[in-house]
Amino acid sequence: CGVTSSTSSPPASRARSLALVGAAVRKDVVRTDRGHPYFGGPEEGHPHLAALQALLTTFALGHPRLSYCQGMSDVAAPLLAVLDDEAQAFLCFCSLMRRLAPRFRPGGRGLSRAFAHLRRLLRRADPQFWGFLAARGAHDLLFCYRWLLLELKREFAFEDALRVLEITWSSLPPAPPPPPGGVPLLGAPLGARGGAPKSPSTSTR
Incomplete structure (x- = not known):
């Protein structure tokens, strides 16, 4: 920019x-x-x-x-x-x-928010992999920068990228309102003490 x-x-x-x-x-x-x-x-x-x-x-x-x-x-x-x-x-x-x-936008606030969401999701969805990254100092996920900025467009051959983008772009509104507290994550992290994660009380779909 x-x-x-x-x-x-x-x-x-x-x-x-x-x-x-x-x-x-x-x-x-x-x-x-x-x-x-x-x-x-x-x-x-x-x-x-x-x-x-x-x-x-x-x-x-x-x-x-x-x-x-x-x-x-x-x-x-x-x-x-x-x-x-x-x-x-x-x-x-x-x-x-x-x-x-x-x-x-300059300042990177939008990307910082995307990184924060990704870190939170990864900690919940795969705590073992998150621990692997954290132990190696890679938990900032900066290697995902291009993935988040371009929505994985450069990570696939052009025709395959079209399929990925079609799914992504057709599944989201053009300008969704930001949730007040970030991305809501329901249920306990996978692998948490107490067995399987709790089922969410409301559907996120």
């Missing part, structure tokens, strides 16, 4: 912002999913690279407080490849970013 843009500045300043944002976006666009046929081929005059560039630049200029951050191209590329329509992909990307934007 760090590329700022403004739509209320003088024309010269807006032109400078456009140039800075465009350069930052271009740097990532030409490296995003280039092994996939949809984005493969020569860079010059490539219609799909141009569409991805326009989509991300438009988003950055329309959302100056967030602008463009590295990794957004990985989120937008699958939408464009599947929909094959820049306008529809842009609308879907804007809706998706309502939920993902906190993870890209």
Whole structure:
């Protein structure tokens, strides 16, 4: 992050912002999913690279407080490849970013919250593995950074990633309200003294 843009500045300043944002976006666009046929081929005059560039630049200029951050191209590329329509992909990307934007904001508060949720879930779901990580100083889970930022998009081949993202994105609202106390975890941790974990009194589904 760090590329700022403004739509209320003088024309010269807006032109400078456009140039800075465009350069930052271009740097990532030409490296995003280039092994996939949809984005493969020569860079010059490539219609799909141009569409991805326009989509991300438009988003950055329309959302100056967030602008463009590295990794957004990985989120937008699958939408464009599947929909094959820049306008529809842009609308879907804007809706998706309502939920993902906190993870890209400077300061890392959104990602810190995601890490906290993951640590809490792991302690409850697999205390033995959690103990293994803690004993080796890996309980900060920083190796999961890219997983959480890009929702596992880079951890699979493109077509497999599409399936993962389809399940994830279709199962969650675009901007769910944050729970007041974080992620509610019902029942005792697995392996806790007293036998099997208690059944939750209410369904979480």
